[in-house]
Amino acid sequence: MKRAFYIGRFQPFHNGHLTVIDRIIREADELIIGIGSAQLSHDLENPFTAGERVLMITRALEGLSKPYYVIPIEDIQRNSLWVAHIISMTPPFETIYTSNPLVIRLFREAGMPVFSPTLFERESHSGTSIRQRMRSGESWEHLVPPAVVKVISEIQGIDRIRDLDRNDNDPETVQTSGADHV
Numbered sequence: 001m002k003r004a005f006y007i008g009r010f011q012p013f014h015n016g017h018l019t020v021i022d023r024i025i026r027e028a029d030e031l032i033i034g035i036g037s038a039q040l041s042h043d044l045e046n047p048f049t050a051g052e053r054v055l056m057i058t059r060a061l062e063g064l065s066k067p068y069y070v071i072p073i074e075d076i077q078r079n080s081l082w083v084a085h086i087i088s089m090t091p092p093f094e095t096i097y098t099s100n101p102l103v104i105r106l107f108r109e110a111g112m113p114v115f116s117p118t119l120f121e122r123e124s125h126s127g128t129s130i131r132q133r134m135r136s137g138e139s140w141e142h143l144v145p146p147a148v149v150k151v152i153s154e155i156q157g158i159d160r161i162r163d164l165d166r167n168d169n170d171p172e173t174v175q176t177s178g179a180d181h182v
């Protein structure tokens, strides 16, 4: 039984992530997806909750041919203990797939084999550029699986991101009638 571990923040889960998962299921028997920075949500870098990210991933992977587990993992503020923290939260695994330099280093130092899949159309397929598109009203839907478009619509995710982008002085947040205070 060969289990592989793949970690990201998945803010949001996009088609680049899907290419990594396609590779892993060809090379491993089971897949563990760790949702990093699970405690973060409702800020511009991390708009979606861990639960919403679980929903995006499980809906997008419906019908996947191999078993998989999706596990939210909160940050700890000690990189030297981070691999042990991951291992304490996941089913046992033998290989890691990541392109993140810090994650590569931490697992290699722990003596575990790391694979770094080629980045797929990275300029457009990055969480940062997709979130920027969501903020500015550009199209982003073609960069994520259709199931993710649906989840973001259900949770009114674009409205949330636009609100996160406002400040107290933005006229859109001032109520012109009704409530006495905001």
Ligand code: ATP
Residues within 6 Å of the ligand: 007, 008, 009, 010, 011, 015, 016, 017, 019, 020, 097, 098, 099, 100, 117, 118, 119, 120, 121, 122, 125, 126, 127, 128, 129
């Ligand atoms: P952000 O810009 O918010 O950091 P991201 O696109 O880098 O988002 P992460 O959740 O940080 O997404 O990445 C999770 C993992 O997926 C990392 O190992 C990352 O290198 C990898 N990854 C991200 N984008 C791609 C891509 N286009 N092709 C292949 N792998 C990718």
Ligand code: MG
Residues within 6 Å of the ligand: none
């Ligand atoms: Mg990243």
